[in-house]
Amino acid sequence: MGKLRLGVLASGRGSNLQSIMDAAAAGKIKAEVAAVISDNKDAFALERARKAGIPALHVNPKNFGSKDEYERAIIKLLKDHDVQLVCLAGYMRIVGKVILDAFPNRVINIHPALLPSFPGLHGQHQAWEYGVKYSGCTVHFVDEGMDTGPIIIQAVVPVFDDDTADTLAARILEQEHIIYPEAIGLLAEGRVKLNGRKVLVK
Secondary structure, X not given: OOOEEEEEEEOOOOHHHHHHHHHHHOOOOOEXXXXXXXXXXXXXXXXXXXXXXXXXXXXXXXXXXXXXXHHHHHXXXXXXXXXXXXXXXXXXXXXXXXXXXXXXXXEEEEEOOOOOOXXXXXXXXXXXXXXXXXXXXXXXXXXXXXXXXXXXXXXXXXXXXXXXXXXXXXXXXXXXXXXXXXXXXXXXXXXXXXXXXXXEEO
């Protein structure tokens, strides 16, 4: 069985992309990043991909008449690069039905909070502001809701009394870099089974 081919969608600095590329390069996961696509031409994620010799592609949403058209252009690039699993890594757009239909149960995301708590933007800040004692991060399948898809894996971090939103976010990010490649590894080995809302790991 060959390596699972990943297409990573990113909008920003791409630190989770880097953790995935590092895990793949070290042979820790049976996967390889086949293409990196960004809606932001200045995303550092594209630079990371270029440095690693991975196709780095910018698709400007403003060049399309509708979200569906934009997503069809992304699907074409993903298919052109034989992508089998789509990984969102700091991708600042809600993935629509067009991509989800093209890759059923093959789009995953990492969120910087323990879902279903604190979905949406700035999950770390939301958790810190709320005063929780524990927070963390979640890798989940993407569905048409906002961070509502079935949960694959989670990591928990304590929240300390002297934490700021930034120190908490940094502690969560360390765990993101561990569990995102781990989840991809489980999928690459065919160890993940979806049973309704529940994800079973063999």
